[in-house]
Amino acid sequence: MSVNTDADPAILRNAMVDRLTTELDTTSGLKLDPQVEAAMRQVERHRYVPDFPLETAYGDTAVITHPSPEGAPLHLSCASVPTVVAAMLHALDVRPGQRILEIGAGTGYNAALLATLTGPDGAVTTVDINDDVTANARRNLDRNSSSNVRVFTRDGAHGAAEHAPYDRIIVTVGASDIPLTWWQQLTDDGRLVLPLRWRATTRALALTKTGGNRWTSSWDFLCGFVPMIGQPNEQTITIDSDGLVKLHYDIDQAVDAQQLGGVLTSERVEYWSDQTVHGEEPLDGVWQRLTSTDSRTVRIEADLRAVSEGLCTPAIPVRSPALVDGKSLAYFAIRRAPDQPGRWQLGAIGHGPLGAQLAAAINDGITAWGAQRAAGVQVQVYPRALGQPPAEAAMLVPRPETVLTVTM
Numbered sequence: 001m002s003v004n005t006d007a008d009p010a011i012l013r014n015a016m017v018d019r020l021t022t023e024l025d026t027t028s029g030l031k032l033d034p035q036v037e038a039a040m041r042q043v044e045r046h047r048y049v050p051d052f053p054l055e056t057a058y059g060d061t062a063v064i065t066h067p068s069p070e071g072a073p074l075h076l077s078c079a080s081v082p083t084v085v086a087a088m089l090h091a092l093d094v095r096p097g098q099r100i101l102e103i104g105a106g107t108g109y110n111a112a113l114l115a116t117l118t119g120p121d122g123a124v125t126t127v128d129i130n131d132d133v134t135a136n137a138r139r140n141l142d143r144n145s146s147s148n149v150r151v152f153t154r155d156g157a158h159g160a161a162e163h164a165p166y167d168r169i170i171v172t173v174g175a176s177d178i179p180l181t182w183w184q185q186l187t188d189d190g191r192l193v194l195p196l197r198w199r200a201t202t203r204a205l206a207l208t209k210t211g212g213n214r215w216t217s218s219w220d221f222l223c224g225f226v227p228m229i230g231q232p233n234e235q236t237i238t239i240d241s242d243g244l245v246k247l248h249y250d251i252d253q254a255v256d257a258q259q260l261g262g263v264l265t266s267e268r269v270e271y272w273s274d275q276t277v278h279g280e281e282p283l284d285g286v287w288q289r290l291t292s293t294d295s296r297t298v299r300i301e302a303d304l305r306a307v308s309e310g311l312c313t314p315a316i317p318v319r320s321p322a323l324v325d326g327k328s329l330a331y332f333a334i335r336r337a338p339d340q341p342g343r344w345q346l347g348a349i350g351h352g353p354l355g356a357q358l359a360a361a362i363n364d365g366i367t368a369w370g371a372q373r374a375a376g377v378q379v380q381v382y383p384r385a386l387g388q389p390p391a392e393a394a395m396l397v398p399r400p401e402t403v404l405t406v407t408m
Helices: 009-028 034-042 082-092 110-118 129-142 180-185 284-293 303-307 357-373
Strands: 064-065 076-081 097-103 123-128 150-153 166-171 186-198 201-210 212-223 235-240 245-249 268-278 297-302 319-326 328-336 343-351 378-383 397-399 402-407
Touching: 009 034, 009 082, 034 082, 034 110, 034 328, 076 402, 082 110, 082 166, 082 186, 082 201, 082 212, 097 110, 110 123, 123 129, 129 150, 129 212, 129 268, 166 180, 180 186, 180 268, 186 402, 245 319, 268 328, 268 357, 284 297, 284 319, 284 402, 297 303, 319 357, 328 357, 343 357
Parallel strands: 097 123, 097 166, 123 150, 166 186
Antiparallel strands: 064 076, 186 201, 201 212, 212 378, 235 245, 245 297, 268 343, 297 319, 319 328, 328 343, 378 402, 397 402
């Protein structure tokens, strides 16, 4: 593909920034940092994805630059969605002259934005495990006068100790754990922004060091990223004979494919709450609530055939929260509100011996979310090498290098 030279990239770039600032304000109340906005109007995204049309470069979509090998489920690298790029840079709170470490080089576009934000007195280092990705990022940065960005090929879990300490660390690949290395390479008053995955959902978090032994979140944002290579990512099973419905779960959760085989053909129980939403209202707060209250929370993914045949009808077919307990399952569901035109009623559908109890638990989460729809999740991350969460911590999510506590 070649770039459409009939379009004016400056017009498209400004339209992209206008669009994302409006979207962030409307959906999350985020007033984008003027410095981030200015950087995104200045750095030419199309020059970091030169093989794609301008309309693609400046659309609010991820641009896949390194597709997955044949048969692999996930792509190796991409240029992230501009809205997510902007939100994470806003949360990172970069200041001129700071030292920045980026994990996940991508196309080099994000590093160029970071270099613009830090200015000539700052320093940006970006690392990636894939040498094709780093070679491409290096070429793009050199072609666009960002040769002052250091690019290394290595496992991002190791960081870049030779240029530490860093005032800010930003991670642009999906992480399921936080290596102690990142703690050690960040200044005591520094900030880490990363997409962290737990209970099969991903949220970008802004974390700061607290009390000398933990990270504490101050901001969160729903997102999705290519997962980091080498970390223990989620497990996946199918629960029907045709392979149309999958469950995704964490390595610490007790989910057994044999126990759940055929569960969807068992008796179906429906529970509907008194909570309703309009068509454009986000529902991810329900999932957040469940991850902070119920350790059985997983993700269910249903093929469109499963939905059309009525085998499994989650609220969002490709990604909805569910609860699993032994031979039983319940999942988050939605239907047109019977007495409120234009609105949708939230509820849960259960199967198996404990299906009704699990569906009721999801409804409890829906009701709690309905009482505080704007509430955000708070995550504290305890590096195991520095200590453990307090005994009274309610919801623990264990990882090899850390333990997470999740509250609302």
